[in-house]
Amino acid sequence: MISVAGIGADGWPGLPESSRQVVHAAEVLMGSARQLAMVPGGAAERVEWPSPLMAALPGLLERYQGKRVCVLASGDPMFFGIGGTLIRMLGPERVHVLPHPSSVSLACARLGWALQDTTVLSVVGRPAEVIRLEVNPGARFLVLSADGGSPARIAALLTSWGFGSARVRVLADLGGQEEQIFSCTASELDTDMPALNIVAVECGEGPAMARVPGLPDESYAHDGQLTKREVRAMTLAALGPVPGELLWDVGAGSGSIGIEWSRAHRSCQAIAIESHPERLTRIAANAAALGVPGLRVVAGRAPAALDGLPAPDAIFIGGGVTREGVLDACWSALRPGGRLVANAVTMESEAAVFAGYQRLGGELTRIAISRATPVGTFTGWKTMMPVTQWSVKK
Numbered sequence: 148m149i150s151v152a153g154i155g156a157d158g159w160p161g162l163p164e165s166s167r168q169v170v171h172a173a174e175v176l177m178g179s180a181r182q183l184a185m186v187p188g189g190a191a192e193r194v195e196w197p198s199p200l201m202a203a204l205p206g207l208l209e210r211y212q213g214k215r216v217c218v219l220a221s222g223d224p225m226f227f228g229i230g231g232t233l234i235r236m237l238g239p240e241r242v243h244v245l246p247h248p249s250s251v252s253l254a255c256a257r258l259g260w261a262l263q264d265t266t267v268l269s270v271v272g273r274p275a276e277v278i279r280l281e282v283n284p285g286a287r288f289l290v291l292s293a294d295g296g297s298p299a300r301i302a303a304l305l306t307s308w309g310f311g312s313a314r315v316r317v318l319a320d321l322g323g324q325e326e327q328i329f330s331c332t333a334s335e336l337d338t339d340m341p342a343l344n345i346v347a348v349e350c351g352e353g354p355a356m357a358r359v360p361g362l363p364d365e366s367y368a369h370d371g372q373l374t375k376r377e378v379r380a381m382t383l384a385a386l387g388p389v390p391g392e393l394l395w396d397v398g399a400g401s402g403s404i405g406i407e408w409s410r411a412h413r414s415c416q417a418i419a420i421e422s423h424p425e426r427l428t429r430i431a432a433n434a435a436a437l438g439v440p441g442l443r444v445v446a447g448r449a450p451a452a453l454d455g456l457p458a459p460d461a462i463f464i465g466g467g468v469t470r471e472g473v474l475d476a477c478w479s480a481l482r483p484g485g486r487l488v489a490n491a492v493t494m495e496s497e498a499a500v501f502a503g504y505q506r507l508g509g510e511l512t513r514i515a516i517s518r519a520t521p522v523g524t525f526t527g528w529k530t531m532m533p534v535t536q537w538s539v540k541k
């Protein structure tokens with residue numbers, strides 16, 4: 148049995164008696180140098196976390212197997228903490244967790260925000276652009292910082308998205324003697340903060356961005372290779388993202404389908420497969436700008452580029468359906484119960500899609516969109532190229 152005791156910035160004096168007893172009884176104490184320094188000396192062997200920790204952890208656990216080990220963790224060990232990692236590795240029956248108030252509980256207490264109404268994001272080990280999904284007029288949320296530079300990075304992004312007047316509070320060293328709260332607008336914040344901090348953002352006024360698929364075409368940088376808004380919304384509806392699912396966006400163009408799939412839920416993942424070098428950079432830039440910087444971009448042509456990719460729950464073929472082997476490779480990689488959607492605009496791709504429909508079934512839909520545009524001083528319909536959409540479940 149391993150114990151994991153949460154400890155706050157108030158250190159040993161703030162630790163409840165139950166946790167102190169577990170620390171005292173331990174034969175081995177593990178933690179960061181900062182956490183170990185908070186615990187008064189005793190007989191226990193002290194093991195400072197090596198860096199990087201994850202690779203070394205299994206070896207460490209093995210070495211001290213059979214000993215009474217107490218791991219020190221910051222705040223609540225089950226909140227973005229080592230507690231969750233240890234339970235994943237050892238199972239819940241072998242890990243005893245002693246929670247402490249998390250930094251987020253402390254932040255909510257200082258701000259007067261109800262915890263259950265507070266969205267919490269983390270930029271620890273992730274690009275700060277992940278906050279984009281939550282930025283909207285009137286929205287507010289907390290961000291766990293990676294370091295003292297995170298608040299300025301977050302503020303610069305808010306300003307670049309038209310939220311320079313957002314109220315930003317940086318809550319540093321919560322619970323400790325050095326605790327401080329800095330308050331300013333996003334456009335004013337450009338300096339480093341103490342390393343241990345949480346950022347509270349109140350967006351205030353700025354441009355809105357809907358969460359449902361069908362973002363305006365202008366949301367994307369593109370060279371014309373973009374699934375247009377109305378067709379995109381219908382395509383995402385046919386793909387039907389479910390939390391935790393993985394999409395392959397084959398022939399991703401500007402990346403819009405994979406991006407809107409990833410925006411459906413934080414746990415949705417997408418891989419964009421694209422052969423055109425310029426488009427690869429554009430996909431990554433669009434993904435970051437629209438709040439899903441974790442979108443994976445794979446360079447190369449299907450079907451060869453699909454080799455070795457993790458099996459998807461859904462596949463969108465926006466390009467390459469006429470190419471020998473693409474449809475077969477996609478169909479065989481798709482998980483049972485998964486969805487495949489292909490959009491065809493040319494006669495050739497329509498023929499490939501129709502052959503697929505005859506062989507595998509599913510549904511064929513023809514999407515014909517017209518947009519009203521000025522014709523001199525009058526208004527007329529401009530018809531976009533019709534799209535044949537094939538959607539099939541495996």
Ligand SMILES: C[S@@+](CC[C@H](N)C(=O)[O-])C[C@H]1O[C@@H](n2cnc3c(N)ncnc32)[C@H](O)[C@@H]1O
Nearest residue numbers: 156222223228249250291292320321343344345
């Ligand atoms: C990996 S998470 C761990 C959270 C921790 N398990 C908890 O419950 O507070 C680390 C994040 O919490 C923040 N953090 C931890 N202790 C803090 C404190 N006392 N004051 C402000 N932020 C803190 C760090 O800046 C970082 O963003």
